[in-house]
Structure formats: structure tokens, C-alpha cells
Amino acid sequence: MPRKKLSQRTLVAVMRALREYGAPKHELEEAPNLFELLYENDFPDWFGRRARDRSFAWDDIIPAVRNGRFFFFDNQYFALPGANITGEPYLSQEDAVQLGGMLLSRLAALAATLPDGEMVRRSLELDGFRVNTEKLDLVPAESVVSEQEEEDRVAFLVGQSGLPSQAVILKHIGDAHELFVQGKDHPSIGESRNFIQALIDDIGATTNASGGHSAGYPSAMANRLKYLEDVGFFTPDEKTAFGAAWGFLSAGSHPGIPSRDEARIGLILSLEFGQLLLLKFANWRANGFRRFS
Numbered sequence: 001m002p003r004k005k006l007s008q009r010t011l012v013a014v015m016r017a018l019r020e021y022g023a024p025k026h027e028l029e030e031a032p033n034l035f036e037l038l039y040e041n042d043f044p045d046w047f048g049r050r051a052r053d054r055s056f057a058w059d060d061i062i063p064a065v066r067n068g069r070f071f072f073f074d075n076q077y078f079a080l081p082g083a084n085i086t087g088e089p090y091l092s093q094e095d096a097v098q099l100g101g102m103l104l105s106r107l108a109a110l111a112a113t114l115p116d117g118e119m120v121r122r123s124l125e126l127d128g129f130r131v132n133t134e135k136l137d138l139v140p141a142e143s144v145v146s147e148q149e150e151e152d153r154v155a156f157l158v159g160q161s162g163l164p165s166q167a168v169i170l171k172h173i174g175d176a177h178e179l180f181v182q183g184k185d186h187p188s189i190g191e192s193r194n195f196i197q198a199l200i201d202d203i204g205a206t207t208n209a210s211g212g213h214s215a216g217y218p219s220a221m222a223n224r225l226k227y228l229e230d231v232g233f234f235t236p237d238e239k240t241a242f243g244a245a246w247g248f249l250s251a252g253s254h255p256g257i258p259s260r261d262e263a264r265i266g267l268i269l270s271l272e273f274g275q276l277l278l279l280k281f282a283n284w285r286a287n288g289f290r291r292f293s
Contacts, residue, residue, distance in 0.1 A: 006104055006138075007148040010123040011066070013181065014104075015058040017111040017120050022056055041110055041136055046085050047103065065103055068096030105138045122181045125264060147264075150271040151177065157278035162285065163202040172198055173274070176267050185263035186253075192263075192270035193249035199277045200224055200242075203284075207231060210289040221246060232291065233284055245273050 006014075024031045034056045038048040050070065054061055064070035071084045071091055082090035086099075112120040112131045124131065126147035129138040151173060158166050176191035204224045208217035213231045218224060222243070229239040249266050253259065283292050 005101065006108055006129075007123070007127050009148065009177070009181070010108060010120065010127050011062050011104065013120045013123045014108050014111040015062055017114050017116045018056070018058045018107070020116040021111075021114045037110075041106075043103070043106065044086070046087060050085055062104065062107070065100040065107075066097075068093055068100055071096045071099065106136055109133070109136045109138055118183060119181050122183065122260075126177065126180070126267070147177065147268060147271065150268065150275070154271055154274050154278070157275060157282070161278055161281060163199075163206060163281075165198055165202050169195060169198045169202065173267075173271065176270065180263050180267055183260075185259040188263040189249055189266045192266045193246070195270050196242075196246060196249065196273060196277075197221060199274055200228070203233070203277060203281050204228055207233065207284070207289045212289050231289075233280065242273060242277075245269055 018034075021037075022032055022034050035048045035052050038051065039045060051061055061070065071086060073083060073085065082092060084091040084096070091099075108120060108124060108129075109131045111117050112124060113133060113136075114120075121131065124138065125141075128141050128146040130141050131137075132139050154173060155170060158169055163169065172191050172195035176188045176195060179185075179188035179191060200221065201224065204217055204227055207213065207228070215227060215230050218227055225234070225239050225243055225246070228234045229236060234242065248254075249270065254262055257265075280292070287293050
């Protein structure tokens with residue numbers, strides 16, 4: 001099975017955690033030895049030396065590891081094909097990218113254990129990973145949806161939708177993601193709710209503007225859900241389901257559910273219901289805002 005990839009957002013969180021760990025806390029304090037950190041955690045010595053040669057500039061190192069360039073000599077013109085820093089006589093570009101993926105997984109796991117690793121851990125959760133601290137590696141949480149993949153799908157559907165407030169809709173879901181990673185759980189839930197509300201508002205307003213229905217377009221979320229049922233966009237069961245999802249995101253704290261899990265589930269829930277709305281709307285618009293094909 002192909003190895004799941006880390007999102008670029010997660011890799012940025014890894015860069016920041018490693019950079020923060022490597023910075024002295026005040027000018028009289030000696031900076032932590034990052035080569036020793038890598039070596040004691042069983043990273044290959046050639047990896048640590050190469051990273052040290054690059055001054056542990058993680059914003060350069062991590063992209064180079066991801067695309068495979070990290071493993072080849074800087075001036076490849078004078079080197080034999082496939083010559084590389086790993087000690088192996090030959091390394092293909094494809095194998096370099098695969099090796100980079102494994103090293104990034106271990107770097108992310110290491111970064112998640114550092115004092116500033118909370119943002120890494122949360123971002124990994126949204127990518128669908130948990131950290132194996134004993135082996136210092138990532139384990140795909142197969143039962144967990146990759147939030148990044150779902151968000152990418154939503155962004156595509158929003159771009160195809162023709163809805164008037166696309167930038168606002170995407171900002172709400174982007175903010176929900178960033179707030180969760182920052183540990184701001186309740187504001188994240190609020191943005192997930194705002195995302196669903198913005199979709200409902202735009203779908204209802206666009207349907208009303210089509211002029212094909214006599215029902216007037218109301219204010220307030222509950223009335224707009226009912227409007228979309230009355231004009232035929234929602235079935236009664238769908239209206240109830242979307243109302244329940246809206247209610248979950250609007251209810252504040254849920255006793256017995258940790259706020260971290262509540263925010264993560266709320267984010268995934270809003271993305272899944274958002275996709276349902278966008279898929280229905282594409283068909284609804286194609287049929288003159290009156291029926292589905």
C-alpha cells in the first residue's frame with residue numbers, strides 16, 4: 001500500500017518546531033546540539049552531517065528531502081549518475097523521494113515530541129496520523145479521514161460551484177484548520193459552523209435569485225434550511241440531517257467530549273457536509289434550480 005503523504009502544512013509545523021528547539025532561549029545560553037538530537041534518535045549520520053552543513057536551515061532542508069534533491073551532491077555535474085551522500089553506490093530519483101518520505105515521517109514524529117510539538121501533533125491528526133513514540137515513526141490512523149485531502153476536495157468543488165462568496169467560504173474552513181492546529185478549539189468549531197452557514201446562505205440566495213420559486217428567501221439559519229426544503233433542494237430527511245449537524249456545531253461544549261476531539265470532529269463533519277451541499281448544488285444548478293437529474 002502506498003505510504004500516505006504529509007501535508008505541506010504539517011511540514012511547515014515541523015520546520016517551526018525544529019527551528020524553535022534549535023534556538024537558544026537567551027543570548028547567554030548555548031544552542032542545543034541538533035546533530036546529537038538526530039543521532040541519538042537513530043537518524044543516519046550522513047543525514048545529520050548534511051543537515052549540519054546546511055546550518056540546520058529546515059525551511060531549505062525539508063523541501064529538499066521531500067523532492068529528493070537533499071541526497072545528491074550539490075554539483076552533480078562532476079559526479080557519476082546516481083552518486084549520492086548515503087554511502088550507496090547508486091540512488092535513483094524515485095528511491096530518493098521514497099527515502100525522503102520515510103525520513104520526513106521520522107522527523108515529524110521527532111518534532112511532535114519536542115516542547116513545541118503540539119502544533120505538529122495536531123496537524124498530524126488532521127493528516128490522519130498518530131505518533132509511535134517508541135519507534136519514532138508515524139502510524140496511519142486508517143479509521144481517520146485525512147482532513148487535508150477533504151479540504152482539497154472542498155476547495156475544488158467550491159471553485160466549480162459558481163457561488164458568489166467563494167473566497168469567504170474557503171476562508172472559514174481555512175481558519176477552522178489553522179485555529180485547530182493552534183489549539184484554539186472553540187474558535188475552530190465556530191469557523192466550521194460559519195463555513196456551513198456560508199454555504200447554506202449562498203445556495204439559498206442563488207436559488208432565490210434564479211426567480212424559479214415563489215417562496216420568499218428568509219433570514220435566520222433555521223428558516224433558510226426550511227426554505228431549501230420547500231423549494232425542493234432538501235428532502236425532509238436531508239433538512240433534518242443538516243439541521244442536526246448545524247446544531248452540533250452551534251451547541252457549545254459537549255459534556256464528556258474533550259474540546260480537542262470536538263474541534264477535530266467538527267472540522268471533518270463540516271467538510272463532509274460541505275461536500276454533500278456542493279455536489280447537490282452542482283446538479284441543482286445544472287437543472288435550472290428546480291430539480292435533480
